[in-house]
Amino acid sequence: MQVTEIYKETIPFALMKLVLGVFIACTLLFLGLFAYQVLVGPVGDNPALDWVYLLMCLLFAGFTALIRNFNKLAIEITTQSINVGFGIFKRVIPWDNINSCYLDDASAIGSYGGWGIRMAKVKGKWRLVYNVIGCPTVVLELEKGRFREFVFSTKNPDGVMETARQQILK
Numbered sequence: 001m002q003v004t005e006i007y008k009e010t011i012p013f014a015l016m017k018l019v020l021g022v023f024i025a026c027t028l029l030f031l032g033l034f035a036y037q038v039l040v041g042p043v044g045d046n047p048a049l050d051w052v053y054l055l056m057c058l059l060f061a062g063f064t065a066l067i068r069n070f071n072k073l074a075i076e077i078t079t080q081s082i083n084v085g086f087g088i089f090k091r092v093i094p095w096d097n098i099n100s101c102y103l104d105d106a107s108a109i110g111s112y113g114g115w116g117i118r119m120a121k122v123k124g125k126w127r128l129v130y131n132v133i134g135c136p137t138v139v140l141e142l143e144k145g146r147f148r149e150f151v152f153s154t155k156n157p158d159g160v161m162e163t164a165r166q167q168i169l170k
Helices: 015-039 049-069 108-112 157-169
Strands: 005-012 072-078 081-086 089-094 098-103 116-122 125-131 137-142 149-153
Touching (some): 005 157, 072 149, 072 157, 137 157
Parallel strands (some): 125 149
Antiparallel strands (some): 005 072, 072 081, 098 137, 116 125, 137 149
């Protein structure tokens, strides 16, 4: 059976650009301090700081990569599944594992503690949440799996729910 894309959406998280800029600047600062320490000489009285600068550079570079990964939420609905993900962290849910869908009434900050990938227990059921602040969320009730509900943000909840309901009925 051929997989056909039905719906696609990308939700950028604008604040992450600012945070990403700060982390890139810190990474470059520590890289510059390390290079200066090694090529020119100690910045102060402690020549052992060159390894600290290198460690800090690597630490900030790792956090920069992680932050860049959570820069936007991608949603793709196909004839086979619904795919939601932040960069390399993706969740693919086949339609035969989805019982129903509905609009979530929980707030991102109050119920889930912010944006990103979250786990929460709501009304006795474990939820896996992929959300961004400022967008409504849709809940998919799952038949099987560790999480009985999968929640994700979308700018078009009515369109996503209508598309999902059509695919569930097939």
